[in-house]
Amino acid sequence: MPQDLPGLRAHIDAVDRELLALINRRAALAQAVGEIKKKEGSPVFRPEREQQVIEGLKAVNPGPLKNESLAPIWREVMAACRALETPTRVAFLGPAGTFTEEAALNYFGSTIVRVPCASIDEVFRATSAGSADFGVVPVENSTEGAVARTMDLFLTTPLTIVGETSLLVRHNLLRLREELDGIQAVCAHPQALAQCHEWLSRHLPGVERRPVSSNAEGARMAAQDPSLAALASTRAANEFGLHVLAPGVQDDPLNRTRFVMVADPQRQSLPAPSGMDCTSLVVAVANRPGAMVDLLVPLKEAGVSMSRFESRPARSGQWEYYFYIDLQGHPEEPHVAQALQALRAHCSFFKLLGGYPLDRH
Ligand SMILES: O=C(O)C(=O)C[C@]1(C(=O)O)C=C[C@@H](O)C=C1
Numbered sequence: 001m002p003q004d005l006p007g008l009r010a011h012i013d014a015v016d017r018e019l020l021a022l023i024n025r026r027a028a029l030a031q032a033v034g035e036i037k038k039k040e041g042s043p044v045f046r047p048e049r050e051q052q053v054i055e056g057l058k059a060v061n062p063g064p065l066k067n068e069s070l071a072p073i074w075r076e077v078m079a080a081c082r083a084l085e086t087p088t089r090v091a092f093l094g095p096a097g098t099f100t101e102e103a104a105l106n107y108f109g110s111t112i113v114r115v116p117c118a119s120i121d122e123v124f125r126a127t128s129a130g131s132a133d134f135g136v137v138p139v140e141n142s143t144e145g146a147v148a149r150t151m152d153l154f155l156t157t158p159l160t161i162v163g164e165t166s167l168l169v170r171h172n173l174l175r176l177r178e179e180l181d182g183i184q185a186v187c188a189h190p191q192a193l194a195q196c197h198e199w200l201s202r203h204l205p206g207v208e209r210r211p212v213s214s215n216a217e218g219a220r221m222a223a224q225d226p227s228l229a230a231l232a233s234t235r236a237a238n239e240f241g242l243h244v245l246a247p248g249v250q251d252d253p254l255n256r257t258r259f260v261m262v263a264d265p266q267r268q269s270l271p272a273p274s275g276m277d278c279t280s281l282v283v284a285v286a287n288r289p290g291a292m293v294d295l296l297v298p299l300k301e302a303g304v305s306m307s308r309f310e311s312r313p314a315r316s317g318q319w320e321y322y323f324y325i326d327l328q329g330h331p332e333e334p335h336v337a338q339a340l341q342a343l344r345a346h347c348s349f350f351k352l353l354g355g356y357p358l359d360r361h
Helices: 005-040 047-060 067-085 099-108 120-129 148-156 190-195 197-203 215-224 234-240 291-302 334-346
Strands: 089-093 113-117 134-141 160-168 172-175 185-188 208-211 228-232 243-246 256-263 277-284 306-313 321-328 349-357
Touching: 005 067, 047 067, 047 349, 067 099, 089 099, 089 120, 099 113, 099 134, 099 160, 099 256, 113 120, 120 134, 120 148, 120 256, 134 148, 134 190, 148 277, 148 306, 148 321, 148 349, 172 215, 172 234, 185 190, 185 215, 190 197, 190 208, 190 228, 215 228, 215 234, 228 234, 234 243, 277 334, 291 334, 334 349
Parallel strands: 089 113, 089 134, 160 349, 185 208, 185 228
Antiparallel strands: 134 256, 160 256, 172 228, 172 243, 277 321, 277 349, 306 321
């Protein structure tokens, strides 16, 4: 190997040409897979297969490339291959610059057709109506808990969950002017305002906190009115030409949001087991003593672990609740199937929301 800069760069150029030829060979193979899928009428996007490809490579990676760098590279390669099979249209809580858009790009790769939506309801509507193949919505935040609207829509729409991803969420105070003085209102999504409550109380006491439909919408408003500030990502700051007055103003430095990918089960079948999956369901039980225990016993007996348990009022006026449950494993794995069957018998309402690969990065 040469030791001088021009010599090393010439080697890099040669390796890049080899890589290009190999990636094109891979793309041609994916195109051939696409032809078979077209004939069979089966869905192009197979999250469990993409997960297996990445995990398989991580297991044999000799380095020096780090395993955490490997995943985003192959995600993009597979997204580009997928785009040759068919364009993937993804609806998300927009406008451009939201964390939900970032989650969509991380998960599906940047070659998607972006369908920004003004609300979580619209993401579900666009995906149900077929104007998008997938929808991406926030489902829970490590500081603020469940995203209520998303949970309610799981109940009332036929969409299923086909994937999940989580993001470290950093909020920044953004403004046209490079000073804190004279801010009349801070505009952001209610969740972001809540996540930055302490910082706002300390540094901008008495300033109005104005809830808007998304953080990027707040940034768009702040870009038009110098008296307004926004709480949003640095991507939104770039998108709308705003200054970052204070970076990372969220109360919890490890603030994370979990997003899920939803799809219409008529057009996108349930992902097959990947080896490390999550099963999501929503149930209701009769309002009687011991009903909760009856719900948990079948899980214990089948050896299934629960990773999330969340309740939402059923809005019946009777103090009845829906329970949102995440289980470890895939609904097609025998012990999970057994637990689901036993659970169903104890529930007055039972809806399987999906079985999908766990987010492993
Ligand atoms: O294996 C497939 O089913 C493919 O379509 C190929 C491929 C890939 O690029 O590896 C692309 C899209 C799918 O989501 C999964 C994998």
